[in-house]
Amino acid sequence: MTRLDDDKFFDPDMETMSRADIEKLQEARILKLVPYVYSRSALIREVWDEAGVKPEDIKSLADFKAKVPFIDKDRIRQFRDEHGDPSGGLVCVGPPHLRGVGFTSGTTGDPTPLPRSEYHVAIAGLKRELWHIGVRANDYFTYALFTFREGLNADKWMDSGFRPVTVQHLPSEMPHLVKMSRELRPKAMFMLSTPLIIALEKYEKDTGDDLKEAFSSYKGVVFGGEPMSPHFRAVVTGWGLEIFELSSLGDITTTMDCRAHDGMHTWEDIALIEHLDPDGDAEMPDDSRGELVVTALLDDVGPLIRFRTDDLVQFTRKPCSCGRTHGRLKPIGRKGDEMLIEGRSILPIDIWPLMEQFEETRTGLFQMIRPQREADVLTLRVGYEESALKDSLEQLSARVADVVSTALQVPVKIILATNQSMLKDGPPNKIPRVTKQ
């Protein structure tokens, strides 16, 4: 690892590697990985045998992409159930390397088991991200841990010289976070989530403490867990904090945006990224919408191989204005939420900003009605605030339909409902954005 004089990157050789060199590195890692997983992972062996693929058939990155069969969550769960194997047949090693089994969040069903190693590859990427935010050797950064990440211990950060200050990822710990921020002057906060922001807002209101002053040492804060609402974005920037959004990269590692805020950086030395037609295996054009398919290049415990994530992303391999060359993605939704209206891809993310244009619908309570994936008309159930009504419901409906159909270039049908009735099944963040009826 070398350091450039301009101090811009944690690992300049890796972060600014040419596309040809990235692919050369990926190929070398894939050719090592293929015989390894085939001989050790029972799931991979079963799936490849079914497809008639042998490790010796794979002699290049192109062979890998052309021949190796996909796996997905259903296949991992199926293996788990058929073989009574809690790790879904993914495990390639025994103790002491296998630390345990983690699980995906299970938002689309039964959580999927994922074996976890002692060394978590996500740390390799996080060092690059924290450096980008402005953390240097001997600087502190706040490390608010979720309990399931307890394996991310301080010694993992040794080679960077960064000093993690661990805080439990709990709303009740927020007064401690504030106190510690004043005492140690950390440079980055990893990471905030909606429940922590709500707790900090309440703390500020109850105590009158000045959080802008308390947080003045931070050069950035990482936010993750879900898309950030405009309200919470405004609250956090009000504390003088620049927000960096973080998301999971197909359960292999994480992906985070940079100061350019133009897509989240993926680290293609850690994960092989494919950006494919959600309905097939064709590569999608650069910067278009496609399904994220990942292969873990540095995980020797339970690597996912050509794992179809069900996540739809807009993906580009164009170098970023920050100087890094690895691909960038914008998460846009789940595969099961996408609708094709007259062939155009529509997701809830397309609807959000349009709802904010009207006083009556600004709370953004809406649902896409999706009896099946393809339809001729986009039908939206839209919640409105009764007290904000300016004209008749027919007029509001026509105004909303007009804006949506103009913006998305598809025929639109609006069904209005009061916000109150939209909320009868739970709080705003629990409303299913896509529903069958």
Ligand SMILES: [Zn+2]
């Ligand atoms: Zn960038």
